[in-house]
Amino acid sequence: MSTLTDTRPATARSRGPLHGLTWLVWRRNRTAFLLLAAVTVVSCGYCLYHRAGVLDFVAQYGNTIRYSEKFEKAYKEVFDRTYDLSYLPALLGIFLGAPLIAGEQEHGTVRLATTQSVSRTRWIAATVGLPLLAVLVCTTLISLAFTALWTPANQLVNYGDWLGGTIFDITGPVPVALALFLTGCGMAVGMLVRRVVPAMLLTLVVTTGTSFVLDWLRPRLATPHTATGPASGDFPAIPDSAINFDQWLGTADGRLLGWGTCVDAKNEAACQADQGIVHKIVEYFSLDQMAGMQWRGAALLLVLTALIVAFIVQWTRRRPL
Amino acid sequence: MSEAIAMEARELGKKYRRGWALRDLSFRLPAGRVCALVGPNGAGKSTFLGAATRLVRPTTGTLELFGVPVTDPAVLPRFAFLAQDKPLYKRFTVAETLRTGRELNPGWDQAAAERIVRAGDIALDAKVGTLSGGQRTRVAFALAFGKRPQLLLLDEPMADLDPLARHELSGLLLAEAAEHGTTVLMSSHVLADLEEMCDFLLVLAGGRLRMAGDTDALLPAHTLLTGAAEDGALPRELTEGCTVVEHRVTGRQFTALVRSEGPRAELPDGPWETAVPGLEEVLLGHLRPSEAPPLITAAARPSTPLEAA
Structure with missing residues (x-):
């Protein structure tokens, strides 16, 4: 045998950033990581490329809602494409998160990975941590790029609506937190289901549920401002950049009635007098509330993500050694 | 040591x-x-x-x-x-x-x-x-x-x-x-x-240990006996004289795998033939349900807590 003459060192270790568990996790999820990187590069490039044109438009016409029709004509297609970014967190949950642990369990390789010389805790930390880190970095870059595209024209894009549609979910910290949360959900679901395809389907259900909850949650992330005016006039005006959340009719003793209470009445003034209505009230979110709402929502999602990760680590550690 | x-x-x-x-x-x-x-x-x-x-x-x-x-x-x-x-x-x-x-x-x-x-x-x-x-x-x-x-x-x-x-x-x-x-x-x-x-x-x-030890020590501890059955059962001298791991009675003949270790190393004499069992016979004998106590040779016996301390 050649062993006696073989003088090569027994531990020819590779250096560089990719070694140990990092290399294993990278290699296992190479396709997903490369795809994510490609999506990040393309999205950032796309946003920054069109930002120049958007800045030109704003320099020429100004960032006011008056020109949003014109802006829509020129840039609707550009922005419609970026709205697809709102699917990214769900896709990450389904295609990166769900198979991550379930795949190892389904093919038995979890027994291979955890009987090498690294402890189970380190293994699960790397398996969960590195993909989450990749998600954090990529979604942060994408969010920064899109936010940079949107901010100069925030009165123009989508007629200035930053709350109801996609804008709220793909700017600032929200897409990052949502992507981390859904990826974490996918991992946890996969770990419990132990089969890749059912885990992906179940994660799809979770992401759908999450989007419904978020729709409900968004306007509850801050207390709306109120503008009050006399019942005789129109509803009071709110700033162009604000989002009209709700409208009420107020009585002298402080009751609020639906804004349509007297719409069908023949004589509106008489109807209002009859009901004791003295105020017209508008509840609205001003643009300066947006950041606070986004951070509050993101913080909530990040706390949930931390809980999910802690659960995954505890579960993996607790069961076998 | x-x-x-x-x-x-x-x-x-x-x-x-x-x-x-x-x-x-x-x-x-x-x-x-x-x-x-x-x-x-x-x-x-x-x-x-x-x-x-x-x-x-x-x-x-x-x-x-x-x-x-x-x-x-x-x-x-x-x-x-x-x-x-x-x-x-x-x-x-x-x-x-x-x-x-x-x-x-x-x-x-x-x-x-x-x-x-x-x-x-x-x-x-x-x-x-x-x-x-x-x-x-x-x-x-x-x-x-x-x-x-x-x-x-x-x-x-x-x-x-x-x-x-x-x-x-x-x-x-x-x-x-x-x-x-x-x-x-x-x-x-x-x-x-x-x-x-x-x-x-x-x-x-x-779920329990039936036998543990060096093959060299385990095999010689067993003997395969063949002889005439008494009333369709093993002869009494055998059941009393040594540990019967497993036995089978076919017609008037019995086959028994017995263990002859410890203080009663001698097999009781009787009208039966002895043979040296192979690994297969010893293993099969221990895999079938049996009332014989587990056999653990000295090399396989864990140290007592006293020794370990």
Whole structure:
């Protein structure tokens, strides 16, 4: 045998950033990581490329809602494409998160990975941590790029609506937190289901549920401002950049009635007098509330993500050694 | 100080919701042995291997590998485990599979691992998913041996191999183990494998240890008796005079596997013929339900707590 003459060192270790568990996790999820990187590069490039044109438009016409029709004509297609970014967190949950642990369990390789010389805790930390880190970095870059595209024209894009549609979910910290949360959900679901395809389907259900909850949650992330005016006039005006959340009719003793209470009445003034209505009230979110709402929502999602990760680590550690 | 101990179990037990899969397992395995773990399906072999490889958390008792309790992660570099289905990452190439071993094990021996793979004519850039069963097993062996373990744990390593691959890989296993003084513990159903390869036996049945010790010591402790039955049962002198592991009465004839160890080393005389049993007969005798007490030879007996202290 050649062993006696073989003088090569027994531990020819590779250096560089990719070694140990990092290399294993990278290699296992190479396709997903490369795809994510490609999506990040393309999205950032796309946003920054069109930002120049958007800045030109704003320099020429100004960032006011008056020109949003014109802006829509020129840039609707550009922005419609970026709205697809709102699917990214769900896709990450389904295609990166769900198979991550379930795949190892389904093919038995979890027994291979955890009987090498690294402890189970380190293994699960790397398996969960590195993909989450990749998600954090990529979604942060994408969010920064899109936010940079949107901010100069925030009165123009989508007629200035930053709350109801996609804008709220793909700017600032929200897409990052949502992507981390859904990826974490996918991992946890996969770990419990132990089969890749059912885990992906179940994660799809979770992401759908999450989007419904978020729709409900968004306007509850801050207390709306109120503008009050006399019942005789129109509803009071709110700033162009604000989002009209709700409208009420107020009585002298402080009751609020639906804004349509007297719409069908023949004589509106008489109807209002009859009901004791003295105020017209508008509840609205001003643009300066947006950041606070986004951070509050993101913080909530990040706390949930931390809980999910802690659960995954505890579960993996607790069961076998 | 006596020889090194590769594995020592004390009252090891594992209870699942359905009941005890493993109970009161106490034995020691001296280093350097090639040990067979034998038992019918459901005897607790896989549970025991799981406990030894930190994949199953024991309910009771302790298990130490080379003096390190399995609860301590420091035990990980000391053993390598080959699960029955030989899990490998299917999309990895053979080279990447070996790199996995290199990246995750401080004592990795790349030369040894590559030598094992090359000896099987397996291309390093072949995808694991495209390999045949025998080739996959060989790569899994390379991964296990490259770790340079002191103890190699194998769960039915030859179960899904054709006779040629089986012969080739058992030769490889014995050669590598002998070269590095690796202790081997393998579960197997194939008695021929055991007879050729193993010099130590652990026999489990119903989650309990039935027999443990060096093959050399276990076999001579048994005698196969054949004679005339008395009223369709064993002669009384036999049942009183020695430990009957197993017996069968066919017509007027009985066959009995008896144990003649300890103070009553002499077999009672009588109108029966004696024969030396083979490994197969002794194993089968212990695998069937029996009231005979377990046989654990001196080499396999764990140190008493007093001794250990």
